[in-house]
Amino acid sequence: MSAEVHGERACEVSLEEAEAELERLLADGRFRVSDRQRDILRYLAERRFAGCTEGVKAYPIALDVLGRSSNFDASIDPIVRIEISRLRAALDGYYAAFGAELGVSVHIPKGSYVALFPQADVSASAQVAPSLLTHRPNSALADAAPDGAVTPVAALPSRMSRWMPAALCVGLLALAGMAGWKAIDRPVVTLKPAVTILMSAASPDMAGEASVARDTLLTALSAFDTIVVTRPGSPTQPARRGYEVDLKYYADSDDRSVWWQVVDTASGALLKSGLERIETEGKEPTTIRLEIAGAVARQIASSRGVINALEAREAPADALGNACVARAEVMLDGSESGGGQGLLGCLERTLAGDPDDPDTSAMLARLYARDVATIPQGLELAKAATSIAPLSDRAQGALMVTRFASGRLDAAIDAGNRAMALNPNNSANAASLSLVLFAAGYFKAANDLAQEAVAMEETPPRDASLVLALDAYRNGRWSAASLAAEQAVGNDILTRAIRVAALGELGAESAGQRLGEAAPDRAAFVAAFRQAAKMAQLRPELVTSLETGLGKAGASFEAVASISGQ
Template sequence: MSAEVHDTRTCEVSLVEARAEVERILSDPRFHATERQRAILRYLAERRFSGREEGAKAYSIALDVLGRASNFDASNDPIVRIEVSRLRSSVENFYQAFGAERHVTIHIPKGTYVTLFLRSRVPYEHDEEDVALPDNAPVDPAAEGRAAVSPSGRPLMIHAGMALLLCAAIAACVVIYASKPTLTVRPSVGLSMDAVDARMQGEASQTRDMLLTALTQFQTLTVEKAGYAGVRAQKAAGRAYEIDMKYYGDGDARSVWWQIVDRQSGDLLKSGLETISIDGKSPAAVRQEIADVLARRFAATRGAINNIETHANSVEAIGNACVLRAEYQLDDGGSDNMAAVRSCLERTLAAYPNYSDADALLARVLIAPEGAAGDATVRARALDLANRAVSIAPMSDRAYVALMMTQFADGRVDAALQAGNRAISINPNNPDAVAKLSSVLFSAGYFDAGVAMAQDAARAVDIVPRDAMLVLALDAYRRGDWSEASLLAEQVNCTDFVVRALRVAALGQLGSDQAKERLADVRGRDPDFERTLRQKLEARGFQPVLSAEIEAGLAKAGAVFAFSDVTSAVSP
């Protein structure tokens, strides 16, 4: 379904009416809001009146209205989000209790710091109440052939025309919102965990609570609290799943058997068994490890539930389905479907402008193609989208991963590492975030730290994230373990130029007969690769010594470079 972009301002009132409504609500003693909330409302309204339709940033509100210092950090201080949320509730409660006297209502959409001034209902032109004539009223013969006149003296045909125009205006406003394509949302899940041995039910309950917290950190699922599954299932627009678990234990291990069931159909979708060795660990540490492993298994990008969601939705769907497809495409590393993914994200944002996940993924998609990071215009837009995602959702690891990748592409290594560490602090169990940070660390020359994080990203997942696999392959090559590098490079689930170059370089260092054949394939895909490789590796942030080592392996496979330092690259 294609998304048609509409201008919602056609449903908004005039500037004069909007200003009058702001003054009315602020002066009304029935409007229960604190002074700082009133100040925020006036601040947002004035920005709207001055033409800044994008609203305000949390940072601006903190400094301009709340008097915070210039080092204010919205990710650590939620004061703006809290105050705006309370203001939004006060405004909604006021209109619900007392209505809109001037047919104007103020709206502060969730997830934004912007005011909208919408017409609550269309007012009629006449001031007098229309009076219906009795059925037996005499007919004035002189009136025949003339336009009928209303009691107020206006021709009824004029009233009818006005009514039609007003109905058309109302219908236009309805169409603006009704024409938005259906938004797919995050799936909801209910959890249950019972101990096979009743004496271990306490352990099982504590493990379930830890798992609930870990799943909530992912923000890819809507996790239902105990006792609310039925209510949430009725309200949720997305799919709903039940995760049923059995807790087992013996002397030296703890195990959890699990199954995922489609709540609507009752179909069993997937099941598995996780076992954790005690090995002298504390009981709390064992329970936390089980929860972490299960959270990755269920809620990671390539986890069980998101894998089901990705393949269950139509390719025309926008929203969460689009975000998941983008994450899959980015992890695959190819460019075949990148244009379709980008279009899907653009359509999502056109229909739902404050969708932070779509902002974050579009930022990453923009800089993903070869050479895109070298375009200053592309980098600027990607950075703007990533910063917007963080502003809308300051507790989203997806938003901070996008900020990390866009900052690194822009050459801001320290800022990128700070954003990456923030993503990990928000959700330490997200293997995709860990893998992305490992890639940035390794490319920036922090080899040991990058490898350690890549190994962590590969823990307890069905499919190791592409970036983690690539870091491990590059590290094996850097250490001179050509066989391991070749094996790992072949396992990387993508075919971008770095992976292709690494595969040929490892074979070249091994003196394999396949090296020349692989080199010919690389040249066939990119005839200029020998001339542009160094530039591409630099654009990826690779350290010069690593780039030189890769070029040395390619030279042994038969590649010819114009750089004089290639042949002098030191091989272990």
């Protein structure tokens, strides 16, 4: 058992307070969980109240709460792990948002199935250095017994349990914090950043419209998996950076505008600001709100947004957790080169520490999908991510990518459509889906979706640029293909091949020079190109056409009629 869990147990409230908090929580409409997760929480709590201090196994939960048969096997059926992971996330999110107004929280520690009832903020306090521990028992607890003592739930079999002094509680927490402090080899585990939204209207008569626009923006932001949206004034955990987004809403006769700025709440530093403007002519009010909310949300919360970029760049080099996820997403969104191996290790270590993290599973699945040898592992990780977080567009996007790598085009399209439905503002998923559609032969749909993805961003997503370049090349529009390839982010092998092949077809004098720049080792270039074309599942006739263009640029290899078996 970890020192942190020991600390939480030592600082639990009395039985009466724990029972009252359970009933209050289950009656609070802000606590959004399924009926099955409510039943699990009540079951764990009642077992705790009955004196079960070490937690419950998956088997009795499956039989007693979920109605599974006596032959239930947790190694085959992960339902208990999945449901408790979702319940744990819901509890952590609820108390992060509303815990400041309470004196107690409900917590299910990772690695065990036990309900704890520590005083508010104990779980966060136990993770910091001893010198930072300033927790005090709340006044209601202090008034409940002499000398500010409290009754730990650990002694719940009897209501006549001995009292534990609050000073001892804080001392145990200090020991728990010191245990973590002494583990100097333990890397920092970062969490998703917390973001609060503050919107005002430029004039009083716009207040109502600005309020509706803010609600639409909150919906758009919550669809991204890169941040946690919190209420203003909510406490922030030490491993979670906090940001404040200030917005001002303007409404003119022919457009709507939102000015925004992102501020680091710890330092007060202004990180970035901008103005998003939407023309209103011929558009319904709902459409206008959705467009402007999407534009702001992408600036703030997309993988290319200001916050994700900062999380990727400023976290310690050896940090685990969200820092790994952010860095992998930035790399995958821009280029196939650089840092892949280090990110694999970072994500694998993060997942080992928290096997139920859907974000880490999804991002690791996407990296595995880049290597033929690890595609099956990537597919299993993506499936696990969608099981834990079925409403995550990041998880569904990973399932699309891994299914595509496995050659299951129709299934990949299904997952991509779900990802787009969950978050239509995610240009990365739109770009990836356009590449899947192109490989499946739906050329017009692929081109249209790639154009949408490009329109969402100042810098075109890599897959969208690739699709536009490939489609132009396929149709013999060499200049358009060359331009799209030149505008693409990154320097992957397919993009380089299109640049050179298009110049070769145009008869440009620079074609040979560009081939030399793209392929210092001609033999290695040919092998890498053919492997990349196979991974992208390009049609044989398109591969042949590209090799013809490369030949005109000076490449010395024979065009092939098929890429199968290469």
